[in-house]
Amino acid sequence: MKRSTQQLYTERILSVLVFIQRNLDEELSLEEYARVAHFSPYHFHRIFRGMVGESLHEHIRRLRLERAATRLKRTDRTVIEIALEAGYDAHEAFTRAFRTLYGCSPSHYRRDKSVAFALGPVGVHYEENGSMNHLQLPLGGETMEVRIERVEPMLVVFVRHVGPYNQVDTAWERLCTRLGKDGLLGPGTKFVGICYDDPDVTPPEKIRYDACVTVDSDFVAEGDVGVQTIGGGEYAVTTHLGPYNTLGQTYAKLLGQWLPRSGRELRSEPSLEFYLNAPESTDPEDLITDIYAPLEPAL
Amino acid sequence: MAPTDKIDLSKLHKDQYAAAKKPVLVTMDEAVYLTVSGRGAPGGPEFTDKVGALYGAAFTVKMTRKFAGLQDYVVSKLEAQWWLDGDGHDFANVPKEQWNWRLMIRTPPIVEQRELDGAVHKLLQKGKAPCADQVKLESITEGLCVQMLHVGPYAEEGRTICVMSAFAEQQGLTLHGRHHEIYLSDPRRVPPEKLKTILRLPVGKKGA
Numbered sequence: 006m007k008r009s010t011q012q013l014y015t016e017r018i019l020s021v022l023v024f025i026q027r028n029l030d031e032e033l034s035l036e037e038y039a040r041v042a043h044f045s046p047y048h049f050h051r052i053f054r055g056m057v058g059e060s061l062h063e064h065i066r067r068l069r070l071e072r073a074a075t076r077l078k079r080t081d082r083t084v085i086e087i088a089l090e091a092g093y094d095a096h097e098a099f100t101r102a103f104r105t106l107y108g109c110s111p112s113h114y115r116r117d118k119s120v121a122f123a124l125g126p127v128g129v130h131y132e133e134n135g136s137m138n139h140l141q142l143p144l145g146g147e148t149m150e151v152r153i154e155r156v157e158p159m160l161v162v163f164v165r166h167v168g169p170y171n172q173v174d175t176a177w178e179r180l181c182t183r184l185g186k187d188g189l190l191g192p193g194t195k196f197v198g199i200c201y202d203d204p205d206v207t208p209p210e211k212i213r214y215d216a217c218v219t220v221d222s223d224f225v226a227e228g229d230v231g232v233q234t235i236g237g238g239e240y241a242v243t244t245h246l247g248p249y250n251t252l253g254q255t256y257a258k259l260l261g262q263w264l265p266r267s268g269r270e271l272r273s274e275p276s277l278e279f280y281l282n283a284p285e286s287t288d289p290e291d292l293i294t295d296i297y298a299p300l301e302p303a304l
Numbered sequence: 305m306a307p308t309d310k311i312d313l314s315k316l317h318k319d320q321y322a323a324a325k326k327p328v329l330v331t332m333d334e335a336v337y338l339t340v341s342g343r344g345a346p347g348g349p350e351f352t353d354k355v356g357a358l359y360g361a362a363f364t365v366k367m368t369r370k371f372a373g374l375q376d377y378v379v380s381k382l383e384a385q386w387w388l389d390g391d392g393h394d395f396a397n398v399p400k401e402q403w404n405w406r407l408m409i410r411t412p413p414i415v416e417q418r419e420l421d422g423a424v425h426k427l428l429q430k431g432k433a434p435c436a437d438q439v440k441l442e443s444i445t446e447g448l449c450v451q452m453l454h455v456g457p458y459a460e461e462g463r464t465i466c467v468m469s470a471f472a473e474q475q476g477l478t479l480h481g482r483h484h485e486i487y488l489s490d491p492r493r494v495p496p497e498k499l500k501t502i503l504r505l506p507v508g509k510k511g512a
Contacts (some may be wrong), residue, residue: 178370181363181367182367182370182371183371184367185363185364185366185367185368185370185371186364186367186368186370186371186372186426187426187430188360188364188423188425188426188427188429188430188432189430189432190360190363190364190367190432191356191360191427191430191432191433192352192353192355192356192357192359192360192432192433193356244493246493246494281490281492281493282490283379285310285312285378285379286312286314286378286379286380286381291488291489291490291494293490293492293493293494
């Protein structure tokens with residue numbers, strides 16, 4: 006029997022969840038997890054967050070704490086030893102994190118006979134033997150409006166930004182000043198962001214982002230701006246309304262909830278963000294961004 | 305304000321851009337706008353071309369100043385005045401093809417005519433906005449006005465105008481002059497029932 010895409014996506018995410026549980030002490034790169042799940046590194050984390058309900062970092066951190074909790078109950082190791090195993094080098098930081106998840110201190114948790122092994126609020130938990138059989142993904146029931154759009158290749162002038170996502174406006178200012186003074190910001194101009202990294206998981210100083218403005222095909226690049234062709238092919242498109250710092254939630258819904266049910270696969274290239282209004286004259290809650298996720302041709 | 309700070313007219317003139325849920329009186333002294341005028345249905349081809357030309361001019365003027373290290377400012381939101389031939393106000397019963405309008409973007413008074421001329425020249429040269437040469441730099445004084453936020457489709461402004469007109473009457477004032485709208489929302493993505501528009505209607509003393 007042919008399995009549905011949703012089943013395939015679920016199996017791929019489950020396989021990475023098992024891999025995480027078996028390698029809970031390793032510090033692996035995002036690419037390594039993406040490879041286990043057979044997802045493009047551009048999209049893996051957003052699919053993960055959308056399907057699992059928390060970011061990869063949050064997931065690993067929580068699982069390490071759940072493992073610490075079982076060790077508090079079932080072993081004689083000292084609290085500080087267990088803290089170190091959970092990746093904390095200070096007793097205080099471990100206690101704080103533990104209290105946030107379990108509502109009491111590690112030593113109280115160990116002493117209190119009335120407290121059984123307790124679980125955090127999310128559906129995927131630490132399993133002693135790391136087997137797939139007990140794992141279950143939370144069911145996302147939310148629907149969202151998504152359209153499939155064919156995008157012709159577009160020539161864009163761009164400025165590359167490397168650094169925190171909330172500082173991309175310096176790249177935009179440079180780009181718009183350069184083009185605007187030459188009369189190149191006209192009615193049909195599109196403002197597009199290419200996010201190579203997910204601000205939810207990549208350290209701020211390493212986030213790569215291109216601020217892009219569409220130009221005519223005869224444009225000649227000079228000075229400190231570059232030219233590239235973007236688009237081409239089909240995209241799944243959804244509109245994000247509101248501040249840019251909540252884009253991650255819409256990405257997670259699109260790639261983690263809509264995509265698995267769509268029967269489509271993503272191309273291994275970054276998603277695009279089309280900005281429809283200007284942040285300097287718009288209240289954050291009124292900002293409009295169209296998210297374009299690149300699709301493989303339909304089968 | 306330090307000379308390096310960006311001018312934001314909507315913050316500088318808070319009272320004039322306040323989205324009040326109840327009608328308020330506001331006095332509009334002389335204000336400078338980039339404008340372009342036309343006739344016909346909102347969203348029609350002439351309207352769309354001219355919105356593009358107006359924004360093209362506004363951004364070209366701003367970015368040219370910025371590049372030259374001159375005082376920077378925020379390009380304000382789109383506004384428009386609407387009027388009918390003669391002195392009618394019954395927009396609902398006049399075909400949209402006969403509506404007159406002036407699209408406006410509020411601009412700091414430091415912007416000079418020669419800056420607009422330069423921007424228009426560049427836009428025409430690049431073939432970006434064929435009707436850019438119809439964009440003007442104008443001073444407009446509306447005087448005393450009633451102002452109120454309208455939430456919902458443009459076609460349902462009538463009920464908000466009723467509230468404003470009743471308020472004016474209470475104050476011993478009557479509506480006159482051009483119907484003025486300030487567009488806070490983007491109709492391309494915001495559903496009609498959530499569109500926010502400031503309505504501004506000039507008023508005068510009754511019988512004056």
